[in-house]
Amino acid sequence: METNERLLLMIPGPTIVDPKVLRAMSKPIMPHRGKEFSEMFLEQAERMKQVFRTKNDLFLLAGSGTAAMDAAVSNTIKPGEKVLCIVSGKFSERFTEIVKCYGGEALELNFEWGKEIDVNKVKEALDENNDIKAITVVHNETSTGVKNPIKEIGKIVKETNALLIVDTISSLGGDNINVDEWNIDLCATGSQKCLAIPPGIAAISISEKAWNVIEKTNGYSYYLNLKKYKKHKHHAPYTQPVSMVYGLKVALDMIFEEGLENRIERHRKLAKATREGVKGMGLKLFPEKEEICSNTVTSLRVPKGMNDKKIREIMKDKYNIVIAGGQAHLKGKIMRIGHMGNVSKRDILCTLAALELALKEVGFKIELGNGVRKAQETMDGE
Numbered sequence: 001m002e003t004n005e006r007l008l009l010m011i012p013g014p015t016i017v018d019p020k021v022l023r024a025m026s027k028p029i030m031p032h033r034g035k036e037f038s039e040m041f042l043e044q045a046e047r048m049k050q051v052f053r054t055k056n057d058l059f060l061l062a063g064s065g066t067a068a069m070d071a072a073v074s075n076t077i078k079p080g081e082k083v084l085c086i087v088s089g090k091f092s093e094r095f096t097e098i099v100k101c102y103g104g105e106a107l108e109l110n111f112e113w114g115k116e117i118d119v120n121k122v123k124e125a126l127d128e129n130n131d132i133k134a135i136t137v138v139h140n141e142t143s144t145g146v147k148n149p150i151k152e153i154g155k156i157v158k159e160t161n162a163l164l165i166v167d168t169i170s171s172l173g174g175d176n177i178n179v180d181e182w183n184i185d186l187c188a189t190g191s192q193k194c195l196a197i198p199p200g201i202a203a204i205s206i207s208e209k210a211w212n213v214i215e216k217t218n219g220y221s222y223y224l225n226l227k228k229y230k231k232h233k234h235h236a237p238y239t240q241p242v243s244m245v246y247g248l249k250v251a252l253d254m255i256f257e258e259g260l261e262n263r264i265e266r267h268r269k270l271a272k273a274t275r276e277g278v279k280g281m282g283l284k285l286f287p288e289k290e291e292i293c294s295n296t297v298t299s300l301r302v303p304k305g306m307n308d309k310k311i312r313e314i315m316k317d318k319y320n321i322v323i324a325g326g327q328a329h330l331k332g333k334i335m336r337i338g339h340m341g342n343v344s345k346r347d348i349l350c351t352l353a354a355l356e357l358a359l360k361e362v363g364f365k366i367e368l369g370n371g372v373r374k375a376q377e378t379m380d381g382e
């Protein structure tokens, strides 16, 4: 199979992997139960805690981000128990599916996709149902480009017996996540987004409050039984994805060389520049307010009468740049530009320039350069 090595991936994951990471992943395989690998494996889990900003236990799991979401639910929820699932997009919907899959009762608290979560409604739901065992929520809803108020939700959940389960799959390593400060009991992430490693490794952090529940629950997943991960602390109960761990090590080196704060700031600034660029072209952002826009993915409305598939095709075929379309009922209605991981100013400017050209080609009234100029003007500012 031919791969296009020049393709600029501006989708919300998987993201472009640095050649240094790819080279590390091609190194010979070490014995996965040996001392050398074990030390390296544990070291990466410790370093991941810094990215999570947590002192809680953290395990690396073989699997994509969904494995960590699955582990969070399957280890804490018994059949028949109630889980409050905050739903405002495709990935928060996934949590309800996982809860149901393990026999839990998913109480859906729905918010319109693209709109802000009303934290008061979360409080009301918790007050009305004091037997809720856990709350699931997605920090960065990749399907809509909306960032959710985890800190505020954490303050409410802390005062209850319920566990706070958060998906940070498309934000960890690119936006602020403060697991301990925000009282996140189980935090799930994956490798192929802001961490900029290929898909295939996930991570989960587990608070004391969560362990107390896990110890009393007969984990319903065999492979993702967290009690086994705790017992086999020095490696993992099953064969680890050795090459992925090599890649993770170099990716974490890169994160700490840049500095986590600087990395988050880079994402914030590039997200702002992308939004300004999009608006400068005469397009509308999808989220209802700019304050709730994600720092890792920008979603924008497809202009009336335009075919987003055609726009994206032109961008790919003529300019070697891929952006994403909408999911579920937003298919054909929105487009999404991912700007996470190793994304640079150059990547944003190229993407916006290609988007302008593609829009012009499909007949959208546009003055070329307006969007790019707006992004250029905003790029280094606040």
Ligand SMILES: Cc1ncc(COP(=O)(O)O)c(C=O)c1O
Pocket (backbone or CB within 6 Å): 012, 013, 064, 065, 066, 067, 091, 138, 140, 141, 142, 143, 167, 168, 169, 170, 190, 199
């Ligand atoms: C917010 C969010 N949650 C969950 C997932 C699913 O992750 P994975 O495909 O790594 O299992 C994604 C992937 O796009 C995501 O963006």
